[in-house]
Amino acid sequence: MPSRAWQKRLTALLGWGGLALGSSAFCLVVFQALFGRQLEQLQTIQLGRDLALNVRLTELALERYPPHMVAELSGLDLEVTVRPKPAPLPPSAAFKRQAEALQLQLCQRLSHCPMVLPDRAARGERSVWIELISPLEPIWLRVDVPSMMRWPPEPTLLGLALVGAGIICGGLFLLVEVEAPLRGLEKALSRVGDGEDPDAVSARGAPEVQRLTQRFNAMVQRLAANRRERATMLAGIAHDLRAPITRLQFRLSMPQLSADERERCAGDLQSLERITGQFLLFAGGGDSETSVQVPLDQLLAEVASSHPADQLRLELAALSVSVKPVALGRAIANLIDNAFSYGIAPVILRLYVDNSRCCIEVWDQGKGMPVQQWEEALQPFHRLDSSRGQQGHCGLGLAIVSHVARLHGGRLECIHRDKNDSGLDPGTDPGRFAIRFSLPLHDDQSTVPTS
Known part of the structure; x- marks a missing residue:
């Protein structure tokens, strides 16, 4: 029995753990669909602010040093070309929209408006090419652009997803482990109030609800036992009274008694008959x-x-x-x-x-x-x-x-x-x-x- 109880608890724990993970993933997808656009705009503004500074510093460095030396010293991905090669995969409409927003941010922060081209590699990485002003040759700067669907997700979305999963799991726990067992217990209690003897309620749900159900079942059993004992007692009293009533009726049929004594005994018999009938009626009850x-x-x-x-x-x-x-x-x-x-x-x-x-x-x-x-x-x-x-x-x-x-x-x-x-x-x-x-x-x- 203890091993089975532990197995049930472990199964329930695994089930609720899987539900929590599934709820977290579901909430993350929902929040990304609802708030991903707003977070993407904030991310684009922050990225545009950082890129504007890098573009300005890189253009100043290119006025004095060759591109390969600037790339080696700064770690930037620079490429000398008239126009970068087109990406093997066409960029999505959302990525194009983000690239245009990034270009708008650069145009607002720089003295000139550079060209920004979206680029998507075969493995799915997203990046943009930014045209730099160089005195001798055309140079492009390649910058990675993080996606809102990346892993690990944005901390804000992850936090919201965990909160949503907690609310979902908590609500389902109250519904399945507390509210549903209590509703069954309430129905059984109403039947007890109506004078019926309901079947034992299965102990399920949270441990506290299970203990309450077990005590309720014990109470119902005691009440049923008391009713049976009362009915047995009253029926036994009535049965025991039947024997002396029969003997009195037999004695009354004997001719030795006087008329007055016979009348008094008959009255006593009627009283005993009435009492016995009342006990039997009260014991039966008609339930x-x-x-x-x-x-x-x-x-x-x-x-x-x-x-x-x-x-x-x-x-x-x-x-x-x-x-x-x-x-x-x-x-x-x-x-x-x-x-x-x-x-x-x-x-x-x-x-x-x-x-x-x-x-x-x-x-x-x-x-x-x-x-x-x-x-x-x-x-x-x-x-x-x-x-x-x-x-x-x-x-x-x-x-x-x-x-x-x-x-x-x-x-x-x-x-x-x-x-x-x-x-x-x-x-x-x-x-x-x-x-x-x-x-x-x-x-x-x-x-x-x-x-």
């Missing part, structure tokens, strides 16, 4: 259930079918919505049971659409819970003293409903209505207290009325 398109009014009617029609009234609009049917049915069943347990009959179950939201309301005629205790009532295993005196309730009913609402992207609200208020229309709301379960209706969810 893995797939959303399907269902006629919501028929689903709610089926959920309410176990209650007597004179105690539970239905006001359901015909709607077809994409939901998790099992989880939603359990949540609405909990709301109906709470209404019968803590409220006053009759209970009204309503279904309607309001402002692109599907609203499900469970009304009763009781005073309901205090508004300031609403957030506490949504917490698991929390009982409100004023409304939890009956048996068979473990404080999970509203917590299950709140969890199902979050699964559907909806929300849970409580509504209080005082029918003694003079400003209230008695026909507007069918009760004094209700819990509203509302779901958003998206474009991909059909909300056409069912037949």
